[in-house]
Amino acid sequence: MSGTTGGRTSDLHKSAFWIYGVTAMVMREPFANVIRHASTAGLSDWQVRLEILRTVIVLVLMARLFLLLGIYFDEVYVRPESAERFPRRSYPVDFLTGLMQLLTIVAASSTVSLHGRTRVGLPVFMVLTIAFLLFDIAWLAAAKLLRFSSAARIAGFAKFNEVTLAACVVGWGGVRIAGGDQVLADQIALLIVLAMTLFDMGRLIRNYDN
Numbered sequence: 001m002s003g004t005t006g007g008r009t010s011d012l013h014k015s016a017f018w019i020y021g022v023t024a025m026v027m028r029e030p031f032a033n034v035i036r037h038a039s040t041a042g043l044s045d046w047q048v049r050l051e052i053l054r055t056v057i058v059l060v061l062m063a064r065l066f067l068l069l070g071i072y073f074d075e076v077y078v079r080p081e082s083a084e085r086f087p088r089r090s091y092p093v094d095f096l097t098g099l100m101q102l103l104t105i106v107a108a109s110s111t112v113s114l115h116g117r118t119r120v121g122l123p124v125f126m127v128l129t130i131a132f133l134l135f136d137i138a139w140l141a142a143a144k145l146l147r148f149s150s151a152a153r154i155a156g157f158a159k160f161n162e163v164t165l166a167a168c169v170v171g172w173g174g175v176r177i178a179g180g181d182q183v184l185a186d187q188i189a190l191l192i193v194l195a196m197t198l199f200d201m202g203r204l205i206r207n208y209d210n
Contacts, residue, residue, distance in 0.1 A: 019066050026062065026105075030055045030112040037113065046183060047115055053190050054112045054125050060197045061105050061132060067204050068157060069098045076150045086149040093142060094150075101135040104128055117182070126186060129193065130168075133161040164196040 034051045041048050073094070076086050108128035117123055122130075140158035143151040168189040175185040 019070075023059075023062055023066075026109050027055070027059060030058060030109050033113045047113075050115070050183065050187060051112050053187060053194070055109075057129065057190055057194055057197075058105060058109045058112065060194060060201070061108075061129070062102075064197050064201050064204070065098070065101060065105065067201060071204060071208055072150075072153060072157075076153065088147060088149045090146065090148065093146070093148075094139075097135065097139045097142070101132060101139075104132045104135065108132065121182070123186060126189070129190070130165065133165050133193075136161045160196070160200050164193060167192045167196065 030051075034048070034055050037045075037051060038048045043049065076082055076089055076094070077091060105128070108125055111124045111128065114124055118127055120127070136154065136158040140151065140154045143154050148154075171192045172185045172189040175188050176182070180188075
């Protein structure tokens with residue numbers, strides 16, 4: 001049966017319901033803001049459409065993070081053969097990295113309805129989304145520095161984020177070079193993040209089931 005190892009129910013299954021609760025609490029504010037704005041301005045308003053896209057981005061990035069970390073911790077720490085396969089590891093480092101990444105996307109959820117731009121020319125939401133994607137790269141750097149046995153597993157997560165960030169840069173820059181405004185460029189970059197994240201979630205699910 002998928003999701004079990006040697007008759008053991010995966011901790012992913014045990015953790016599912018509290019993950020639902022955390023997600024609901026985080027998404028309460030962006031959902032409320034978007035629904036309230038949409039009810040007054042309508043879907044024809046570009047800000048409403050952008051806020052809807054941002055809310056979806058927060059939801060899928062959180063879902064991928066929970067799925068990714070659940071699979072990683074199950075494989076590296078929980079399974080009976082984990083200690084033998086990954087003799088050099090650090091639960092505190094992995095836990096704190098995941099926590100900081102979660103807090104970054106939680107912070108992004110509070111900026112869904114902010115449309116001003118920072119000094120670098122990007123909205124706060126975009127800056128936090130980029131920071132979120134960079135966390136796996138920093139996590140990999142720390143794992144390699146500390147010579148963790150799990151570095152190869154982390155490398156897969158980091159590589160995907162590197163590709164996503166590169167695609168976003170190309171998409172955003174391409175729109176601007178073609179004469180598109182910053183809002184359209186932001187939307188294209190976020191759509192790339194959405195598509196890439198959904199693709200990776202599908203890959204993670206297929207690998208886990210197999």
